[in-house]
Amino acid sequence: MGNSVSLNRLQKIKQLRQNPDIQVLIVGAGVNGIGLFRELALQGIYVALIDEGDFGTDSPIAISHLVHGDVYYRENGGFGSAETAVLERQRLLQNAPHVVIPMPTTVPIFRWVTGRFHVPIKLPKEALKTGRRGLFFTRLGLMLQDKMLGSKVDSFKHRFAFRKKSLKQFPRLNPNILGTVSYYNATIIAPERLCTDLLWDGCEASPQSVPLNYFGQTALDGDSVTVTDFITGETVQLRPQLVINTKDCPPQTDNIHRQQGLHLVLANSELRQVISNHSFFFEYE
Structure with missing residues (x-):
């Protein structure tokens, strides 16, 4: 990791104020949001990533990894x-x-x-x-x-x-x-570490990219999006060309196709010994 990358929060907020016409605003910094942030940053796109909590906050508690x-x-x-x-x-x-x-x-x-x-x-x-x-x-x-x-x-x-x-x-x-x-x-084995690495990759590839946690979208008015710093309470007006919500599924989900499966993770030392650290694909009638 290079030393040229700056994740200074105040500098990033100042950058947004000075140049609010971002190309893509990603709402939600889970693994999907962070992965998308990295891919766009690698392509040189001016992208901002915001989340109301920590980066990758839900990744460590996902059931099976x-x-x-x-x-x-x-x-x-x-x-x-x-x-x-x-x-x-x-x-x-x-x-x-x-x-x-x-x-x-x-x-x-x-x-x-x-x-x-x-x-x-x-x-x-x-x-x-x-x-x-x-x-x-x-x-x-x-x-x-x-x-x-x-x-x-x-x-x-x-x-x-x-x-x-x-x-x-x-x-x-x-x-x-x-x-x-x-x-x-x-x-x-460490999803939060993977999220951090992906985030850093994006910032290294595109220093103009803006990742901000404890930041949330609080208003939407035409082409303008209001985001709020949950630490200071200050707001910033952005004019993104595209907003991508990776955090919550809206009611209009015609283009979202569900896939489902069940992962069981059990804290059972005897079972772990029996299956020899394998995962098993069990089936039902």
Whole structure:
């Protein structure tokens, strides 16, 4: 990190007063807001990021810190999303190894063919009602993932083990399994550190960028946005070309497509020992 970057709060506020015609105003400095701030700053865009609290304040309490790049997207037919997720995950592992580490993930397999894992082949919905993935489609999808990763990361290729070997590694698994498929996701061990690094990257790339915490949007009047310093109570009038709200979803969410999953994180030392520091992809009927 260079010494030329200044995050002096008073200087940044003065800069906004002197040049309020910013290109992009980002409201909400969680990991999404900070990540967007960095990307725009890298492109030389005059961007301001504000948040009513600390930078990345909610990131450390997120339930699993999991970095996706797996069967979750492909099972819903989202091949494009899957490819993007895999590549972004690999970039995080390469660029931030101090805070992002590989997370081995295991899926117990009970059937040969059935299951919702239907990419790239689209099966009739009637054939996909079961929640359990069959071995054929699970491995097919993971083979596609391996191809995305390329030959440089053989250590991240998926592995299949039949029942005997699987139960030797995980003796508490259901003995009725055919076997297990294991692959790698990633986990963020210090999300607040990652947020700070991303923020600093943006500031280094574009010293004109303005990150301010304990600052909030308090009024909107046409093209003018009023932001308030929650420490001093002073206000600043901004004229951004674009306002992006990463903090709260407005009622008009026609272009927001929901994806859902459930991550369970349990404080259980015995369970941790049994699963050998793996994460497990469990399924339901």
